[in-house]
Amino acid sequence: MGEFFNTELFSILGKVITVWQVAAGSLLLAGLFLAYWLITFRLSPRLFEKVEVEKNDRRKMWSILAIFFMLSAILGLLFIFKFDRLLIETTRETAPNLKISTILQALIIWQLARLLDLVISKILIHSYYEQKEDRAIELDQYQKDSKRHANRTVQYVVYVLALLFIVQAFEINPEFFTYPPAKGQDEGTPFTLVNILNAVFILLVARLISWVMIQLILKNYYKSKNINVGSQYAINQLLQYFVYVIAILMALEALGFSLTVLWGGAAALLVGIGLGLQETFKDLFSGIIMLFERRIEVGDVVEIDGLVGTVRRIGVRTSLVETRDNITVIVPNSKLIIDKVVNWSLNDKKARFYVAVGVAYGSDTELVKKILLNVARENAFVLRHPPPFVRFVNFGDSSLDFQIHFWSHEFLRIEDVKSDIRFEIDQAFRKNGVTIPFPQRDVWMRGGGE
Secondary structure (H helix, E strand, C coil): CCHHCCCCCEECCCCCHHHHHHHHHHEEEEEEEEHHHHHHHHHHHHHHCCCCCCCCHHHHHHHCCCCCCCCHHHHHHHHHHCCCCCECCCCCCCCCCEHHHHHHHHHHHHHHHHHHHHHHHHHHHHHHHHHHHHHHCCHHHHHHHHHHHHHHHHHHHHHHHHHHHHHHHCCCCEEEEEECCCCCCCCCCCHCCCCCCCHHHHHHHHHHHHHHHHHHHHHHHHHHHHCCCHHHHHHHHHHHHHHHHHHHHHHHHHHCCCCCHHHHHHHHHHHHHHHHHHHHHHHHHHHHHHHCCCCCCCCCCCEECCEEEEEEEEEEEEEEEEEECCCCEEEHHHHHCCCCEECCCCCCCEEEEEEEECCCCCCCHHHHHHHHHHHHHHHHCCCCCCCCCCEEECCCCEEEEEEEEEECCCCHHHHHHHHHHHHHHHHHHHHHCCCCCCCCCCCCCCCCCC
8 A cells, every 4th residue: 555655646846646645635725625615605604694794704715714725725636746946045043934934824824813813803793893882872082983993903904913923933133233232131132023023913903802891891881780871971081191101111011121221220220301391290190189089070161261171082182172163172181181171061060140230210110021931931042940030139230130041951052052042032122112221421510600
């Protein structure tokens, strides 16, 4: 039997082909074809029944699988028939020689990365947001941005990981420079391509972990505990700060920096930076205090130095406040902590406002009160509970002064609401013969004696 399998059949490019090589090559091709058929025509349809995938993504998936199996077949045949050829011979002992099989292996790893990217970003994440869309009818802009953010992060993680595999598997790791030797060491630490890829991979994984914890874990917790939007934002920001600080330290370590030496050498520098950037550090710590204290949260309507607007974002150093005119104002966090700030929506989502008006002396005060209450009650933006009320403020110089007090949810549009009320008051006064006087002055001229 051994003699039969070793029987020479023919020769190609100086290589003798035997029976066992032909048999092994045939089995390899048959096995790969069977695997491709099972995945494409058996497993994929079942997956697509459970998870809705677009036709373009399906065709892309099948194309990647076809290229992967074709490259695997070519690589397997190269090894079986010993057709591997040396393309580039390196002179360095630590660097590998570049062969045909080396290129094929790198391409196979890259196709696996493409397939993994497609499965995670296009199928799993897309399926997750499709389920949310079914429940919420339509995804809002924040969720769409989050979906794109997750897809890009997954792609970056997968392809950087593939590059790491290729670089380390084939020892393609050029050295750029060498760090000076530390105390007690004879040689310095080399800075290579792997250092850069490891640091980038750590930062991308931190970004992915942050997204997973916020979108897949904390979102459900927020919903079950009915936590308000401002508290959600504060927790998310603190979590991101923690994850990114740890990731940056790990990335610096991966780049070859000694953190002990780094902190020791930067101590004196940090003192000088702290003195020069006092305002910046004040804003930084104010932002952290805001996230912990939660006196001002995202979505609150605040008044700062006469500026009224909605807090749209609380950053590390500055916050974004959107005014009534749809203008975004960048406010240092220290102003929100140290200065006097009016938070209209801190304890309740309604506030009391008033419109002042004066009527002529001799007017029927009960009629004025009735008119003001009717105008307030008929306005759509005035709350019924607590009910509006009228206050007789003063006997003025030229008029009897009244105020109509009312409650409303319209913090940003309250000036428009007041304007509408004033229009209605003027029209009602005209119908009922109530006069709004203008300022009057009696001037006495003292004549000279004769």
